[in-house]
Amino acid sequence: MRLWSELTLPKLIIKKKMQASFLNTNQIMRQVIYALVLGVGAQIYFFGLSVLIQILLGCITAVATEAIFLRLRGQAIKPSISDGSAILTAILLAISIPSIAPWWVIVLGVLFAIIFGKQIFGGLGHNPFNPAMLGYAFLLISYPLQMTQWPSEFLSITHASETIFGLSSIDGLTGATKLDYVKTQLMMGASIKEIGSISISQLWINIGFLIGGIYLLFRRVILWQIPISLLSGVVVMSSILFLMDSNHYASSIFHLLSGATMLAAFFIATDPVSASTTPLGRIIYGFLIGILIVIIRVYGGYPDAVAFAVLLLNITVPLIDFYTQPKVLGK
């Protein structure tokens, strides 16, 4: 087995000063944003440009909120904004919520995420929770109606903006996600065979995020432990349930390619600030998130469970880190 340090670090060339790190923090954030393009592209293809409006609204809110808060804290504004972490949070939240949600949903969500998920803890690097997921959980609990009205067909840009800004109604445009649908059908007693296969849109969106995630792995922006262990956790838990009763539990493939699984594996759970830091700790962290995602999806009250699974594991990170310290040379 090749050692990790050799895998990540090619022959680095020392330039004049010892600052030839392959990527600095700003570049890391930017690479993550670029890797989201394919998945977002799939969303646009199936459901129109509404998601871009959400992203735009989110980014503006994020930058404005962060700037105001930094000023209140007496910190310099430009360096913190230019590291791109607030924008990344806004984009992740914007692509997680229904793209036809009213404009104030994304604004409130981003406000909550930036203020209570990041700034009050001291800014980048100090937050214990994943800010985007905190925002998502807040929205889901406070506005369940708006958060469960997903677009069911392609919307043109004008139609989308009118919907988002409340100028026309959304009746007839919404439907449940496949996860939602499967869950309600199962509750009503139908069996898996009757419900049918994975929805095409979900499939391609997840594949888009998967490809983006693999790009990040090769670019060495994220480490392999969390995505692999998260997906393994999903597979393991869903397989156990599927093997127990294949009529009432969906298969692993379904869980892997529905909802926000791929997004979680490569973009959300890999947020370095709120994740575990030791190698073994990361594996445990990712694996438990995967298991929790399936458990909450099947037995919990909400159709998609990524946000809650991630937040719950964020709480346990100090404990995981403490018990997975590597053995020091000479001890």
Next chain:
Amino acid sequence: MPNSNFKGGLKIENPYPSNEIDLIRIPLPDKVVLPMQQRIGNQAIPCVNIGEHVLTGQIIATIDDDRCAPVHASISGTVTAIGNHVYAHQSGLKGLCVTIESDGNDEWVDTSIGCTENYKACLPLTIYDKIRISGIVGMGGAGFPTHTKMRLAAGCKNIIINATECEPGITCDAALMEAYPTKVIRGVEVLLHITGAEKAIIAIEDDKQDSINELNKYCNNERIEIKVIPTKYTSGAEKILIKTLLGIEVPSGKFASDVDILCLNVATVVAMFDAVVENRPLISRAVTLAGSAIKEPKNLQVRLGATYDYLLSFVDLEEGSHKVTMAGLMMGINLKGTDYSVSKNTNCIFIDKAQESVVAQECIRCGMCNTVCPVELLPQQLYWFSKSENIEKAMDYNLLDCIECGCCSYVCPSNIPLVNYYQFSKALYKKQTLEKAQIEKARERFEFREMRLERNKRERAELMEAKKIALKEKMAKDKAQKEKIDAALERVNAAKIDNKEEDAS
């Protein structure tokens, strides 16, 4: 067979190919400034006076401690100053130095007396003393007195000669080995004889092919093995090297001598050979001069105490403001200006073009530092604890095991100077421990004093009591005595009156 590789560390391309820079002997400097405070031990006390003429190799300062090595004059000439001069130390503080102006003759002390070629007939104790008297200390950077190290490792089974020179950019050891391969081999033979070890391993990185060839040419002793290890930074750290070569982990807080291993830098071995066989004390060393502001890097054999400015006169220095680093790109210390002199552990001087310093950003807890630490610590945790000055927790996470190699700072995406935080915490820990000990001592002395005063008071009170009782007894005795006398007097008087009455009647 232990794995010739270790976890962590960095593969960094050497900016200056080691094979192409030969060792150049430069002319004698006009003056040398010799620091009295060596890296290990107390300050040496000069035993010469201003105006005195000294010979090359003459001892000019001694330390009371037998474990430390004295300081020698590196040129012959007149002592012109004994005073404070700034040291090549990150504090920028001044310390005592002896300045000698050269008389140009390089007159040596008598080098005919000593162990010479017949060192095998000498007792080990004699050889240790010779090494001490010759001022030999570790020349790889740590500066630990060699004779003490050898004494601690007496009876060791394995000797490791650290010729890896893993820090990128430094090539002085490679140049030394190419120039004096016989001295290296024969020096190792001296070591084998003194310690009685079974074998010696000369560890060298695979990018120094010329040095490897030279050594192989001259080595025909089957007890000496020349082991080539992959080029990787921190392969030359003592504990890492021992693990790589022999698979033995030196326990935390202990030394190589505790596991019966003697590990010496190759330049130290050459200096030791000079001392034992040629009776010449340590008065010169090889120094690498390199950096982006120097057109062609050079390895110079210089006399100790030569000033940096003198050395820089032998290279092509670009104009402009410079950043001066002593001792390597990864572990070096930044110095201001060039008004310093070469000491026993100056292995290289880097002169780089001045750059804007990079601003550190927040730690994003990415964990890159955790993956490259060769000692398998958690630099990230140490960083958070050092930042909040929580030394207790930092110690829990093995702060003192950090070898300050700089791998973590190198990979940090936020450009945080991590090693500096650990240096700070270690210094703070030392200071806190010292203060605690002083407070404890002060408290003990205070409590003893209180007790002493109490005891004095009590003894005085008892004395008073005893005196009072004695006085009372005396008074009682006196009183009893007085009563007796009174009674007697009465009787006498009564008798007298009786007599008078009898006379009258």
Next chain:
Amino acid sequence: MINAISTLSVLALLFGLGLGYAAIRFKVKGNPLVDQIDAILPQTQCGQCDFPGCRPYAEAIANGEAEINQCPPGGQEGVDALADLLGVETLLLDEEHGETKPKRVAVVDEKVCIGCTLCIQACPVDAFVGSSKVMTQVIADECTGCDLCLPVCPVDCIDMIEIKPTIKTYVPTLKELVHA
């Protein structure tokens, strides 16, 4: 309703018994808090805190009769350490009790000393060596820099010398190392 009241009452009774038992069974002998506070104080016994020594001050803090910021020799670090120990907010060192001076030791001017031994009697840690009509000098390693010997000397021959850091004793500050 009755159910609720009775349940809560029973619970209260049980917990009360438990706490009482714990208070007796796990009672700590002596007052370790005073020892812990005393271990943080610098032991200069200088009296600048308005108490006759470090131990009385420690006892006063433990009893809540004194603030934690009255000790100048301990410096702001001492105040912070006390705040940490007691789990309270840290305060700024109270300048009215004196200012924190860098570590100093006393030195007797040997030409002027008359051997009156008043300084020997004043020093709380017995850092003087000398006798009546014999010249007296300070043992530098033992001196805590409390200044108590200064006012008693009738010929004013004691000076306080600051200990400057040397290469060996130098401790860098975080600011210097990190340009923070």
